[in-house]
Amino acid sequence: MEVLFGPFFDWISANPAWAYLAVFLVAFAESVAVVGMIVPGVMLLFAAGALIATGELAFWPTVTLAIAGAISGDSLSYWIGARYRHQIRAHWPFNRHPKPLDRGVAFFEKYGAMSVAFGRFVGPGRAIIPLVAGMMRMPRTRFAAANISSAIAWGPAYLAPGIVFGASLKLAAEAAARLAILILILSALLWAAVWLARRLFFLLSPHASRWVQAWLRWIDLHPLFARTAQALADRQHPDAATLAALALALVAAAAMLGMSLSADLFGAQDLRINQFALDLGQSLHTPLADQLMAALSRLGEPVVTIPLVIAILVYLRLSAQQRALEYWLAALAFTLLVTPTLGWLVRIPRPDLGLDLRWPWSFPSGQVLSATVLYGFLAISLSRPLAARWRWTPYALAAALVTAVALARLYVGAAWLTDLIASMALGLVWIAALGLMFRRHTEPLEQSAGLALVTLIAASAAFTAATLTQQQLDIARHQAIRPPTHISEADWRARQDLPIASHREDLWHRNRRPFDIQYAGPLDRLAQALADHGWERAEMLAWNNAIKLLSPSLPLAELPVVPHVHDGHHDDLTLVKDLADGRRLVLRLWGTHSEISASVPVWAGNVTEVVKHRIVDLLALPTTLPVEAIGKQDWLPDFAQMPTIAMDLGTPILLAPRDLGLLSAQ
16 A cells, blocks of 8 residues: 555655645535536545545644635635526536536425535536526525534535545555555456456347347257257247257367467466466455455355255245246256366366365366356346336346456456456356247246245355355365475574564565564463563454444554454454553564474564554554564564574564573473
8 A cells, every 4th residue: 555655645744734735625626607517526525534534634624625625615616506507508618518507406496505514415517506606696695504513514524435435555565555546456356357348248239139139040040050050049949958069069169279378388387377366365365354255256156055055945946937047957967067077078177276176177167057057047037027227236246246256267367357257258168048039938927026036045045054164164175285495493593494474474576574583382371481571462453343443532442453364364363562651562473384294383573562553533544553663672672581592683583492491402
């Protein structure tokens, strides 16, 4: 985050007067007639709110200037309307685009004086209403009262989202910037999937029937495809043989393409885009992100998809929709047969991360293929009875679900990016052929509410039950298995080529948090040894104590400590020491996957200082100071009293088991 916004924040800190002036001018311009229609005031005030949260701008000066700018802009618009009310319609832009002004007049006539207050928030054009108020000869005192009172409420309301966003960024930077970036990427890609599905639907649907008829005429001219064309065109033609032939042809084509690419040209692991996507996914790992992505991956797992399909088949059977039931069986059979068949034929291995997964092949991804076929065919079924303007919604929802499953599989490193895309493409081709025959050979339901309700209930119940019973198991399966590295005590003490991180792993690899402590031994023993020097286990931030952050009056010692992330994991041990002057020191240690003599684990970490950062006197965040702000003299005496510690301040301080009397001397 600092890489992206650091220079901007530095400029704001050095030039706060210009920032405050910009807030006034933005609020003013957004309220002026015509000008306010093109000024992105909401976005700019959102940014100002974020600067308040980060401490670059003060709250009261910013909100006061925003209110003053809004009042001034509305007053100017009112004066223009009162002064030139007869000439306004004759000048640009209203002489060419009269609709905004007409809507403003209608809004004013409906709500009267209250339209000034309402229009500032929800009106048809907040910069138009004051202009219309002047044109309609609204009394100045009534306008001023509505203008001032609404601006006082508008200023904090428009800054508040930015303040919340800035506070979340600051908390994310303290806890795990990776999680914030992952959520931004996930949200952007899901939105893109919905947007693309909607755009493609409105782009293709008007021409779909004409294209299908042209395609059927083309293949009817070829003897090899004539039977397929006849089956697609004839509503009474039996489907089973045609569907089987289409599925077999699709599998054969995918297998031939996959084998030729993997065997003759290149492997999936050799593609830069695949390696980049894998590295990005692995770099964004955090414990909370693991929870989220395990849940999204479950949307394509058999524990959710099989109960969902069974519920749909039962519903179709009970509602006497035998033909539709057969198509659903065809959709399910395709995923069950094609996944193992293509896997063994193409044999593209998964990324070598040591994941505990039963299936060794990357293509096709069973979760992505089943999600594409299941949710795609469900969208085809649900969209038929809908009105034309809403028919895109099932497709958009299906696109979002499939994208979520694919991103989750990419995040855990279960498949290569190109194989995930190929799996989606394979599923799309199949449901396109299946959906074409389904639409031509079955009658649409009068309404899809029953099927939608059954789908929602079955999917929710299966997803909830699976989450409650195997969430932690799924997370463990998707964690890379790293065998420990064995090192000798002599090498550890001599610091010779140790496979131990020297810094807390940073998303941008800036090495801003060096590890200044290494410890070998049980963590409980270290915590016990340091307890005599005032160190105690920290209360970590969790859902049950997060409300304390809403109490800025609490002393720093009573605020929970925000967990940090290294190598995708939270700190294994967190101790705090509250100093007499109100300062707080925090010791954090993480596992290193190294052991001494195959039995003594080695931990690495650091000691930092946290301060209380107040945001608008509504929120308090314990924030870690830069490493240069704390000297080792603040905490070294506590460790110096322990025997035989290496005192070289240029390298990590080593605490060995026998140094603390944990193991007998050899």
